[in-house]
Amino acid sequence: MLEALLLSVIEKLEINHQRGMINEEVVIKDMKEILDIVKDKKLEEGRRLNFLVSDLVDVAGDALDLFKQRKIYFYYFESVLSWIGEIKQYLLKLGDDGAETETESNMRSSDNVDDKYVVGLDEDVEMLLRTRIIGREGYNSWTTLIKGMAGIGKTTLAREIYNHPTVIEHFERRAWVSNSTYFTMKELLIKLIQQVEDPQNLHTSSSLENMDNRSLRDMLSQHLQGTRYFIVLDDMPRQVHLKSFLEALSQESVNGSRLLFTSHMKHTNLTLEVEDVHEMKPLDSKESWQLFLKTINHGNKLTGEHKFPMYLEQRGKQMLTKCGGLPLGIKEVGKQLAEKKVSEGSEWEQLLESVDFTSTLKLLEPFYHKLDPELESCFLCMAFFKENATLRKEKLMQIWVAGGAGSQPDCRHSLDGLINESVISVKDKSTEYSLNPLLHMISIQKAEEKLGFEILRNNGNNRPFESPRHHRVIICSRDKFNYSTDHDKRLVSLFFHGGGYFDTSPSYWNSFKKLKILDLEDFGLKSLPESIGTLVKLIYLGLRNNYIKELPQSLGCLKKLEVLDIAQNFMVEVPDIIWELRSLRHLYISDLILI
Numbered sequence: 001m002l003e004a005l006l007l008s009v010i011e012k013l014e015i016n017h018q019r020g021m022i023n024e025e026v027v028i029k030d031m032k033e034i035l036d037i038v039k040d041k042k043l044e045e046g047r048r049l050n051f052l053v054s055d056l057v058d059v060a061g062d063a064l065d066l067f068k069q070r071k072i073y074f075y076y077f078e079s080v081l082s083w084i085g086e087i088k089q090y091l092l093k094l095g096d097d098g099a100e101t102e103t104e105s106n107m108r109s110s111d112n113v114d115d116k117y118v119v120g121l122d123e124d125v126e127m128l129l130r131t132r133i134i135g136r137e138g139y140n141s142w143t144t145l146i147k148g149m150a151g152i153g154k155t156t157l158a159r160e161i162y163n164h165p166t167v168i169e170h171f172e173r174r175a176w177v178s179n180s181t182y183f184t185m186k187e188l189l190i191k192l193i194q195q196v197e198d199p200q201n202l203h204t205s206s207s208l209e210n211m212d213n214r215s216l217r218d219m220l221s222q223h224l225q226g227t228r229y230f231i232v233l234d235d236m237p238r239q240v241h242l243k244s245f246l247e248a249l250s251q252e253s254v255n256g257s258r259l260l261f262t263s264h265m266k267h268t269n270l271t272l273e274v275e276d277v278h279e280m281k282p283l284d285s286k287e288s289w290q291l292f293l294k295t296i297n298h299g300n301k302l303t304g305e306h307k308f309p310m311y312l313e314q315r316g317k318q319m320l321t322k323c324g325g326l327p328l329g330i331k332e333v334g335k336q337l338a339e340k341k342v343s344e345g346s347e348w349e350q351l352l353e354s355v356d357f358t359s360t361l362k363l364l365e366p367f368y369h370k371l372d373p374e375l376e377s378c379f380l381c382m383a384f385f386k387e388n389a390t391l392r393k394e395k396l397m398q399i400w401v402a403g404g405a406g407s408q409p410d411c412r413h414s415l416d417g418l419i420n421e422s423v424i425s426v427k428d429k430s431t432e433y434s435l436n437p438l439l440h441m442i443s444i445q446k447a448e449e450k451l452g453f454e455i456l457r458n459n460g461n462n463r464p465f466e467s468p469r470h471h472r473v474i475i476c477s478r479d480k481f482n483y484s485t486d487h488d489k490r491l492v493s494l495f496f497h498g499g500g501y502f503d504t505s506p507s508y509w510n511s512f513k514k515l516k517i518l519d520l521e522d523f524g525l526k527s528l529p530e531s532i533g534t535l536v537k538l539i540y541l542g543l544r545n546n547y548i549k550e551l552p553q554s555l556g557c558l559k560k561l562e563v564l565d566i567a568q569n570f571m572v573e574v575p576d577i578i579w580e581l582r583s584l585r586h587l588y589i590s591d592l593i594l595i
Helices: 002-018 026-041 047-068 070-093 122-133 154-162 165-170 185-196 205-209 213-224 243-255 285-298 310-323 327-344 348-353 358-369 373-384 393-402 408-420 437-450 506-511 530-534 553-557 576-580
Strands: 143-147 173-178 229-234 258-263 276-279 424-426 432-435 453-457 471-476 493-498 517-519 540-542 563-565 572-574 586-588 592-594
Touching (some): 026 070, 047 213, 122 258, 154 229, 285 310, 310 327, 327 358, 373 408, 373 453, 393 408, 393 432, 393 540, 530 553, 553 576
Parallel strands (some): 143 258, 173 229, 493 517
16 A cells, blocks of 8 residues: 555656656655665554655655746755655664664653753743744744754743743643654644644544545644644754645734744754744853752752752852753753662762763763764764863864865854754854863764774873774873873874873874874963974864964974964964965964064
8 A cells, every 4th residue: 555655656756757847856766765665674554654654745745846836946845855865764764563663762852851840941931922922913923943952941941931821821722742753744733633623523543644644734724723823843853844834824823823843953944934043051050050959959859968968069060060051961960969869878979979971971862863964073073172162163174174074165064064953052252162061971972982082191090992093182180291102103183181291202293193183272382392393294283372482493394284373372483484384274373483
């Protein structure tokens, strides 16, 4: 039955292609690949598979309509292709019986955390109600997107609005649908109909499942006709094609009806529909502490002498900086500490020292897996930078390019993508960014697995790796710098964090045969050795904000150097041989003296 339905859709697409209506063969190609998947896996006609095929038939029909309406072809064709691609990926992940695989069924949104204890959302709720949900009668935009990284509280904020007394009184009908791992438009339509239809005329799930998407949209539109409704679509998937859905509901928008989306990203096919985007911010230190105390004391029923002692407030706040104001992380840490207190009876000082973020990172890992593949390499390179660092746009781009993450246009696209997907946050200046400390931990984990990355500390407490390393961060204290150069011939990038006694022998630098990136920014460096000139593959040399008085003559040997950053070093003597560096594209200087 399903194979016959797919063959029928492909036949219609091919007929239109022969008539010259379709100048793109990608849709037909994807549809044939999907048919092969269904055949090869011999999938049974289960509920999930039927939903996916219903979506596929619906979006293919949209594709035919788009081909006939050239005016909107360019705007929506990409979203059609994306959604067909998503359906294909869903089918590949289904088990042979048409059910979700165990791995995928366990990968739920990490934003749906316990919202019993809420901190820092009062202003957001009041502002959204006043300016976007209720206070915008007659305004053209009837859709709002709450955007932010996983665990930041998007669902909690939406739930606070949805259950607000003013909303309950203002809207005649309300409905809430949360995304499942395998989102389908058919499932969305069925859930909405079941929430908004007249209780005296309820349809059974089986009767609704036998209907196609177009009929379901018509039914939903009829149920909502003439009413003022408020619908929340929580955790919307990456590329879901919403054009027909929005068109079916838009007629009621003039009477004050509203749609509220939550997502970690701005969806490509929503940019023309959603004008209002509310970007969620992390909790500040005060709000983080309030949430921590609520979670650890009240949420876990710790009373009397067992409550978290206030004399440890400073140490507790220091520990919470690792969460970067992320409610999911704060709640998970509070829950972990309370459970240890009850089970082990240890002193709070010992418990604070033993905080483990492993469980929090597991909750956030699905957020990493949702990244577009082309963004992954740049995200992994975020491991090179310091925790809580302010990241300059030009440095990010230059490190990514020099490290082989892509060309400059590719890396610029990746930067925009990471911002769009709420991985990187834009700071006060549009050219400065930050990365949440918990996401930084994930980037380190994944970079160790996939990039050959390691972190070394001069306390001698380092984990050995069996495979050669290609990227390294060295974290120094005030102790003497002393590291073996074993396997350094494979290193592509080397970053120094912290500060300390930096006194390597000239032969040390001779071991880095393939080094392309050397970053010593903010390290407290006073001089560079003459042997730095042996790094003939070097592309990026970062020496910003140090105490360097002069650069060695051997700098002229770095013929492939493209970026030299010696800004914020007071009165640096630079040999005029610098002008012979023909590959140099970016030079950052201040208080320069040519010699």
